[in-house]
Amino acid sequence: MAEIELDNDFEGQGDSGASTTFPMQCSALRKNGFVMLKGRPCKIVEMSTSKTGKHGHAKVHMVGLDIFTGKKNEDICPSTHNMDVPVVKRADLQLIDVEDGYCTLMDDKGETRGDLKVPDGPLGQQIQKDFEDGKELLCTVLKACSDEVIIASKVNNSA
Known part of the structure; x- marks a missing residue:
């Protein structure tokens, strides 16, 4: 038998291959969860399901607020269809400097970004x-769909 050599060098590839969204059936979405509405990552603030019609599926009406702008978006989707859900990450980073309208932040590994x-x-x-x-x-940074924004700050009492 020939021996197969596998190339398992994943160093340096980062998040480039990771998807920014994943599909989820419309009926499985919940209030306060996240969903893509009109191409924007939104937090679901209202959901209602209409009854099935004579020839159709139940429809889900969703109202969501854009997690970055706060703008209201709405959509109606059959409950059996899939919708994209954004991968949302939160991180608390320590504020080191504020200069020219930009924040210099440090993560818990000591790496900084400005x-x-x-x-x-x-x-x-x-x-x-x-x-x-x-x-x-400490600044709370929200990341979704290649956008990152500071959404909150709090005084760090643990220092």
Whole structure:
């Protein structure tokens, strides 16, 4: 028998092959879960199912809020059809610096990144103020569908 040599070198491939969404049957989706509506990752805030008609499937009406913009999106889908669900990841990162509208953040492995903008509105103003006041902050970063945004901050009391 010939020996087969397998190439198992996965180093450096990262998330490039990972899908940003996965399919889920419409009837299995739940309120407060996530779903793709109009091509955007949304949190489901309302769901209702209509009764089956004479010739059809039950239909699910969903209302979701875009997890990055807060914009409302709606869709109606037969309950037996699949819908895309975004892969959503949350991470708390330590704020190290705020410069030119960007945050420098450090993860628990000590790796830093400086590519996330200070959020607009009250959250961004609070982060800026707390940082200038010398408070040690943890910023919650939400990642879905190749978008990443700071959605919250809190004072780090464990330091």
